[in-house]
Amino acid sequence: xxxxxxxxxxxxxxxxxxxxxxxxxxxxxxxxxxxxxxxxxxxxxxxxxxxxxxxxxxxxxxxxxxxxxxxxxxxxxxxxxxxxxxxxxxxxxxxxxxxxxxxxxxxxxxxxxxxxxxxxxxxxxxxxxxxxxxxxxxxxxxxxxxxxxxxxxxxxxxxxxxxxxxxxxxxxxxxxxxxxxxxxxxxxxxxxxxxxxxxxxxxxxxxxxxxxxxxxxxxxxxxxxxxxxxxxxxxxxxxxxxxxxxxxxxxxxxxxxxxxxxxxxxxxxxxxxxxxxxxxxxxxxxxxxxxxxxxxxxxxxxxxxxxxxxxxxxxxxxxxxxxxxxxxxxxxxxxxxxxxxxxxxxxxxxxxxxxxxxxxxxxxxxx
Amino acid sequence: xxxxxxxxxxxxxxxxxxxxxxxxxxxxxxxxxxxxxxxxxxxxxxxxxxxxxxxxxxxxxxxxxxxxxxxxxxxxxxxxxxxxxxxxxxxxxxxxxxxxxxxxxxxxxxxxxxxxxxxxxxxxxxxxxxxxxxxxxxxxxxxxxxxxxxxxxxxxxxxxxxxxxxxxxxxxxxxxxxxxxxxxxxxxxxxxxxxxxxxxxxxxxxxxxxxxxxxxxxxxxxxxxxxxxxxxxxxxxxxxxxxxxxxxxxxxxxxxxxxxxxxxxxxxxxxxxxxxxxxxxxxxxxxxxxxxxxxx
Numbered sequence: 259x260x261x262x263x264x265x266x267x268x269x270x271x272x273x274x275x276x277x278x279x280x281x282x283x284x285x286x287x288x289x290x291x292x293x294x295x296x297x298x299x300x301x302x303x304x305x306x307x308x309x310x311x312x313x314x315x316x317x318x319x320x321x322x323x324x325x326x327x328x329x330x331x332x333x334x335x336x337x338x339x340x341x342x343x344x345x346x347x348x349x350x351x352x353x354x355x356x357x358x359x360x361x362x363x364x365x366x367x368x369x370x371x372x373x374x375x376x377x378x379x380x381x382x383x384x385x386x387x388x389x390x391x392x393x394x395x396x397x398x399x400x401x402x403x404x405x406x407x408x409x410x411x412x413x414x415x416x417x418x419x420x421x422x423x424x425x426x427x428x429x430x431x432x433x434x435x436x437x438x439x440x441x442x443x444x445x446x447x448x449x450x451x452x453x454x455x456x457x458x459x460x461x462x463x464x465x466x467x468x469x470x471x472x473x474x475x476x477x478x479x480x481x482x483x484x485x486x487x488x489x490x491x492x493x494x495x496x497x498x499x500x501x502x503x504x505x506x507x508x509x510x511x512x513x514x515x516x517x518x519x520x521x522x523x524x525x526x527x528x529x530x531x532x533x534x535x536x537x538x539x540x541x542x543x544x545x546x547x548x549x550x551x552x553x554x555x556x557x558x559x560x561x562x563x564x565x566x567x568x569x570x571x572x573x574x575x576x577x578x579x580x581x582x583x584x585x586x587x588x589x590x591x592x593x594x595x596x597x598x599x600x601x602x603x604x605x606x607x608x609x610x611x612x613x614x615x616x617x618x619x620x621x622x623x624x625x
Numbered sequence: 626x627x628x629x630x631x632x633x634x635x636x637x638x639x640x641x642x643x644x645x646x647x648x649x650x651x652x653x654x655x656x657x658x659x660x661x662x663x664x665x666x667x668x669x670x671x672x673x674x675x676x677x678x679x680x681x682x683x684x685x686x687x688x689x690x691x692x693x694x695x696x697x698x699x700x701x702x703x704x705x706x707x708x709x710x711x712x713x714x715x716x717x718x719x720x721x722x723x724x725x726x727x728x729x730x731x732x733x734x735x736x737x738x739x740x741x742x743x744x745x746x747x748x749x750x751x752x753x754x755x756x757x758x759x760x761x762x763x764x765x766x767x768x769x770x771x772x773x774x775x776x777x778x779x780x781x782x783x784x785x786x787x788x789x790x791x792x793x794x795x796x797x798x799x800x801x802x803x804x805x806x807x808x809x810x811x812x813x814x815x816x817x818x819x820x821x822x823x824x825x826x827x828x829x830x831x832x833x834x835x836x837x838x839x840x841x842x843x844x845x846x847x848x849x850x851x852x853x854x855x856x857x858x859x860x861x862x863x864x865x866x867x868x869x870x871x872x873x874x875x876x877x878x879x880x881x882x883x884x885x886x887x888x889x890x891x892x893x894x895x896x897x898x899x900x901x902x903x904x905x906x907x908x909x910x911x912x913x914x915x916x917x918x919x920x921x
Contacts, residue, residue, distance in 0.1 A: 317815055338821030350812040354834040363830075364820035419820070 259328050259422040259455045261291040261314065266323035268309055283309040285479040287323070291472070294453045296446065298466030298487075301476035302502070307459045308427055310476075314457060315425050316340050327422055340423075343416030343454075347428040349408045351400040357411050358396040361386055364419045386414040389448060406437040413448060424449070426458035430465055442469050463503050467491065475499050492607075493625070497617035500541045500610055506570075506586070510579040513540035513611070520611065520622075523577035527554045527604050530611065530622040537614040539579070546608025547571070547585035549593065553601035557583060562593050569593065573600050658894035671891075678895035687880075688896060691872040697783060698790060698873070699851040706791040707843050710798035715832075717799070718806045728803065735796035742793065743860040750774040750785050775862065782862065782871055789857055794850065798843050805839035806832070841915040845908060852904050855879065874900045 266287040272279040283306040291297050299307040312318040314325060316337030324333045332340045351360050361383040365374055374382070387393050390410040400408055409429065416424055429445060430438045446469040449456045460466050466473045467487040475482045475490060475498075483495045494500035500508050511522045514537055520530040522540055547555075549571075557573035560582060564570075571585045571593055585602065587593075593600065611620045658664065659678055661671035682688050717727055734742065749759045751774070756762075761771040772778070774785045809832065817827050833840075855875040858866055866872035867880065874896060881893035 315819060317818065337819045342819060344816065344819045346812045346816060348810070348812060350810065350816040352813065352831060352834070354837075355830075363822075367821045367823065367826065369823075415820075 260293045260326075261423055261455060261457070262326040263287045263289055263310075263314070264324045264326070266310070266313060266325065267321050268306070268313055268318060269321045282479050284313065284320075287481055289474065289481065289484050291455060291457065294455055295471040296449045296456045296469060297458070298470035298473045299457065299459045299476060300463055300466040300473050300502070301461065301482075303461055304478075305476040306479040307461075307476050309479075311425050311427055311457065311459050314423065315342050315344050317344075341419070341421050343419060343421035343424045345409075345412045345416050345424070345426040345429055347431060349400070349412040349432075351408055351411055351415070353400050355399070356396065357387070357392060357398050357400070357403075358383060360400070360411055361414050361418050364415060382418055383414075386418040389417065389451065390414045390444070404437075405433050406441055409433065409441055410444070413445070417448075417452065417454070421454065424452075424454045424456040426456065428460060429458055430460065430462070438465070445469060464505055467503065475502060477502075493619075494541075494610060495619050497539055497541065497612040497619075500612070500619075504543060506544050506584045508541045508543050508610075509583045509585070511540040511542070511575065511577045512579060512614075513538045513577065515611070520609075522555060523575065525554050525556055525577075528606055528609060533611065533620055533622045538620065539612040539614060539617065541610040541612065542585075542604055543608040544570075544584050544586040546605045547587060547602040548605060549587050549591045550601060550603040553603040555602040555604060557600050557602065559593070559595070559598055559600040562595050564589065571600060655894045655897055658890050659898050661891055664891045678891045679899070682892055682895045682899065685892075687867045687872060688874075688877050690867075690870060691874050691877040694783070694786075694871060695852060695854065695873045698787060698854055699848060701787045702790045702794070702851055703844060703847040705787075706794050706798060707840065707847060709791065710795055710802055710843070711840070713795075713799050714802035714806055715828075717803050728799075731799045732796045734792060735800070739856070739860055742789075746785070746789055746861065776869075779870060782869065785861060786858060786871060789861060790851065790854065793857060794847065798847075801839055801843060802836065805836040809835045837915075837918060841911070841918075845911045845915075848907050848911065849904055852900065852907070874903075 266284055267282070268284040270281045270283055272281060285306075287310065299310055301307050309318060313320050316332070316335060316339075320333065324331060326332065327340065337344075352363065355363065362379055365379040365382060368374060384393070384396075387396060390413050392407060392410050392414065395403060395407060395411075398407075400411065403411070409432075413424075413426075426445070430441055433441055442465055445456075445458070458470075470487055472485065473487050473490055474484050477498050483490050483499050490499065491503050494503065497510070501510065514521045514535075515530050515533045516535050518529060518531050518533070519526050520528040520533075520538075520540065527540075555575070557575045560572045560574060562569060562571055567589055568586050569589045569591065571587060573583050573585070574581065575583055606623060607625070610625075611622060612618060613620055660674050660676070662675045662677045663672040665671065713731060717724060717731070720727070747758075748756075750761075751758050757765070757771050758774065760774065765771060772781045774781045813831050813835070814827065817831055822830070853875050854873050858871055858873055858876060862869040862871045864884075866876045867884075872880070878893045878896045878900070881889045881896065
């Protein structure tokens with residue numbers, strides 16, 4: 259099912275002393291989620307991503323704008339009539355019901371023509387349980403299961419109604435690191451098997467990048483950028499997106515464009531054809547550094563961390579916005595750890611220039 | 626190891642002495658009293674050991690009346706007060722404006738002096754030289770005949786007693802249940818909404834199971850409290866409860882010890898032990914039932 263948001267806006271009234279001010283949680287969203295895709299809503303906490311999910315689900319009413327599922331306008335429909343499955347951050351499994359009871363619960367609510375026979379319900383519940391691979395846990399209660407298993411039950415409960423759209427709120431945040439990796443693969447697999455349009459919310463960029471077909475990066479209720487994870491990573495539209503995506507994070511420097519050349523401090527690091535002279539932010543991805551004895555970027559070496567395949571060089575530069583610069587280079591390169599200086603050349607494709615004031619991307623040289 | 630054991634016991638000693646002196650010793654003493662036949666307070670002697678005290682108590686009309694009263698009180702007030710408290714709590718939980726005001730109003734009886742409460746009930750029910758009582762005025766207004774709720778027929782007195790008991794125990798139950806309802810994670814309700822769960826089913830399948838531990842706590846303490854009823858009856862019907870026919874088991878015990886017919890610690894002890902056995906049985910049954918229905 260294609261999901262279309264048109265100028266979607268949600269304002270919350272202020273509370274207490276701030277009663278006169280409104281909080282704009284979601285500000286004029288317009289985007290389309292193609293049918294059968296897995297989409298990650300990504301942003302720092304408080305950026306309105308959960309509110310967006312609640313709006314799509316129908317748990318919140320939008321202040322303005324419209325929501326379409328396929329051709330249907332569902333803006334005013336209550337959640338139960340939208341055909342959505344929702345997996346809550348804390349799973350919201352009913353603790354007094356068994357796994358089977360939890361999965362059957364939505365089916366037992368069906369009325370009228372949609373009403374199912376007992377056998378039919380059981381069959382559907384078992385199919386959903388099989389899909390998330392919890393066939394052998396049906397008689398357990400949620401309290402007797404691990405977080406990962408509970409997560410699967412919650413997904414099965416959301417899927418058993420055969421929803422048009424599956425929504426997941428921070429699906430991995432309550433799991434430990436190992437389970438997180440496993441579960442995100444699991445979500446990807448389930449989504450590909452069912453082909454249900456799935457939207458999930460996360461603040462973890464790695465999570466979003468790894469499994470999404472498409473990510474939506476948000477900040478302060480405003481969509482920053484929408485695209486395939488790799489596209490967004492390779493070509494961020496502004497400094498925020500550049501900083502938000504990527505581990506280790508991008509290195510930011512105060513820079514200046516002068517006479518078609520890009521300067522970081524006193525170092526003339528790149529040609530920046532077509533950019534008028536101005537003050538800028540320069541962002542360089544950790545993998546954008548090339549170790550070079552006579553490289554233009556002169557840094558003070560702090561330490562070298564060998565991680566097997568790669569080597570992480572931690573250094574500093576007077577123009578850097580952060581305290582240290584982290585660059586990742588192939589382990590074949592030997593860094594002279596006795597020296598206290600290191601020099602780099604930078605890759606133009608991994609170097610981004612942003613306006614100092616607006617922090618918008620300035621493209622140069624065919625970027 | 627040994628010395629730390631001694632130290633531990635030393636720390637426990639004050640509490641053990643206190644509890645032993647004021648709780649364990651009296652309990653054992655009551656047990657012994659109840660089997661000593663013809664015990665004499667003055668000479669501290671008895672004729673022998675036997676079951677006569679129990680036989681006496683169980684054949685005493687006043688005791689049987691007290692048992693009947695107590696059971697009626699328990700059976701009527703515990704389910705009713707818990708049920709009404711649940712309804713009130715659900716109502717309180719559903720409204721937004723004035724919720725705090727209503728919560729305070731419902732909690733007021735809990736902090737109100739017993740005598741003041743007694744006065745209110747006097748105004749409501751008591752027939753005096755000056756007034757028929759508010760309830761009687763209402764009955765008259767609708768064409769009924771006045772009823773003497775305090776000295777009148779048994780059912781009228783029982784009605785007042787149950788009404789009073791329910792009213793007195795209600796605030797605490799409302800307090801417990803409103804907080805229990807408020808502590809149910811709203812995500813359960815949101816999940817139920819997404820799944821198109823009808824309101825009735827939300828209540829029976831989600832709300833009730835979620836607060837069931839608290840409901841059972843209230844039922845068990847309610848049973849125990851109602852079985853121990855005494856002071857409220859005195860406040861309503863005066864100290865001579867046997868004459869009013871409204872005595873309770875605890876009242877009977879008290880009368881046997883200190884009342885007009887007082888001075889019979891053996892009978893009192895036997896009655897107290899019978900009450901103990903009844904309460905223990907009911908509580909065990911309650912716990913067994915709750916094990917079946919409270920899952921976490």
